[in-house]
Amino acid sequence: MVDDEPRLRRVLVRLLEGEGFTCSEAGSGTEALEMMHHEPVPLVISDLRMPQMDGVTLLREILARWPDTAVIVVTAVAEVESAVACLQLGALDYVAKPFHLDEVRARVMQALDKRRLILENRMYQHQLEERVQEQAHRIEELSLERLQALVHFLEEKDPYTRGHSVRVANYSLGIARQLQLDQEVIDLIALGAELHDIGKIGVSEAVLHKAGKLSDTEYRHIMEHPVIGARILEPLMRDAPGALAIVRSHHERLDGKGFPDGLRGDAIPFEVRVVTVADSFDAMTSVRPYRPALSVQRATQELEDMQGVQFDPRAVAAFLAAFPDRAALPVTAPEARPLHLPARPVEARRT
Numbered sequence: 001m002v003d004d005e006p007r008l009r010r011v012l013v014r015l016l017e018g019e020g021f022t023c024s025e026a027g028s029g030t031e032a033l034e035m036m037h038h039e040p041v042p043l044v045i046s047d048l049r050m051p052q053m054d055g056v057t058l059l060r061e062i063l064a065r066w067p068d069t070a071v072i073v074v075t076a077v078a079e080v081e082s083a084v085a086c087l088q089l090g091a092l093d094y095v096a097k098p099f100h101l102d103e104v105r106a107r108v109m110q111a112l113d114k115r116r117l118i119l120e121n122r123m124y125q126h127q128l129e130e131r132v133q134e135q136a137h138r139i140e141e142l143s144l145e146r147l148q149a150l151v152h153f154l155e156e157k158d159p160y161t162r163g164h165s166v167r168v169a170n171y172s173l174g175i176a177r178q179l180q181l182d183q184e185v186i187d188l189i190a191l192g193a194e195l196h197d198i199g200k201i202g203v204s205e206a207v208l209h210k211a212g213k214l215s216d217t218e219y220r221h222i223m224e225h226p227v228i229g230a231r232i233l234e235p236l237m238r239d240a241p242g243a244l245a246i247v248r249s250h251h252e253r254l255d256g257k258g259f260p261d262g263l264r265g266d267a268i269p270f271e272v273r274v275v276t277v278a279d280s281f282d283a284m285t286s287v288r289p290y291r292p293a294l295s296v297q298r299a300t301q302e303l304e305d306m307q308g309v310q311f312d313p314r315a316v317a318a319f320l321a322a323f324p325d326r327a328a329l330p331v332t333a334p335e336a337r338p339l340h341l342p343a344r345p346v347e348a349r350r351t
């Protein structure tokens with residue numbers, strides 16, 4: 001209760017205490033702000049005409065610092081215009097002097113109810129938003145799981161690529177763990193590796209399975225799959241740009257002669273370079289319609305020979321260290337790995 005007139009303050013305070021409220025009194029705006037600084041209150045009743053700080057200034061200050069405070073201004077009848085101005089500034093109500101105590105009681109109750117509803121509504125909105133975001137995240141994950149199932153299905157149909165994505169994911173995980181990358185990075189490498197060739201669903205099967213040498217046009221057609229894959233996954237991987245980069249750039253080379261963007265050296269994200277080593281090793285050690293599988297020894301030699309040209313030397317070294325028993329390669333057993341997007345932070349909501 002803020003009023004420079006002690007008698008008036010007492011009347012209102014006695015009334016409200018009679019209703020069970022706990023009240024504090026301030027003789028000026030400055031004093032009120034000082035008190036609120038120590039203990040914010042849900043409701044302020046303030047006179048408009050006060051020396052030093054007037055009621056409008058006090059109202060602005062209160063709403064700027066404690067926007068959830070309900071403010072009722074007390075005006076003289078002649079000041080109805082200022083009362084309206086206060087409502088526009090954010091006061092919840094006003095009472096005009098001389099007032100009936102019953103009226104003040106009713107306005108106070110109403111203002112507190114209104115404030116409670118505003119707060120509840122905001123809390124509800126906030127929870128709703130969180131739930132919507134969680135659901136959206138889950139829907140994206142479900143869609144990714146479907147796509148993962150689709151990749152496996154397509155690979156199973158084709159004897160040349162059977163199990164490719166799982167093996168590439170396993171090799172990539174081996175490299176990532178060998179390098180002790182952060183768990184978050186390891187997860188996105190697993191996600192990207194598992195889905196890296198998804199764009200092949202957009203490549204003609206006749207070209208994909210052609211025995212014999214590919215023409216330039218056919219080769220270019222196959223090499224569209226990273227771009228197609230990135231286009232398919234983009235709407236689902238907004239929270240995992242690192243994984244999306246793996247899909248788009250896994251055929252890039254350190255020397256800049258790769259596909260589709262001709263990225264060179266450090267322009268290729270490290271996660272991508274990890275998957276490129278894993279992908280190339282598996283491609284070399286798998287049978288292709290146009291050539292037999294290379295031996296593990298020969299494929300390993302190729303990785304070593306092309307270090308710094310096609311492959312990242314750190315990723316190659318980590319691959320060799322992670323799989324020291326070459327006789328056990330290629331790995332075929334799928335490793336249990338949840339396919340999930342990184343957690344999405346819930347944005348702080350503006351009130």
Ligand SMILES: [Fe+2]
Pocket residue numbers: 196197225250251
């Ligand atoms: Fe590929």
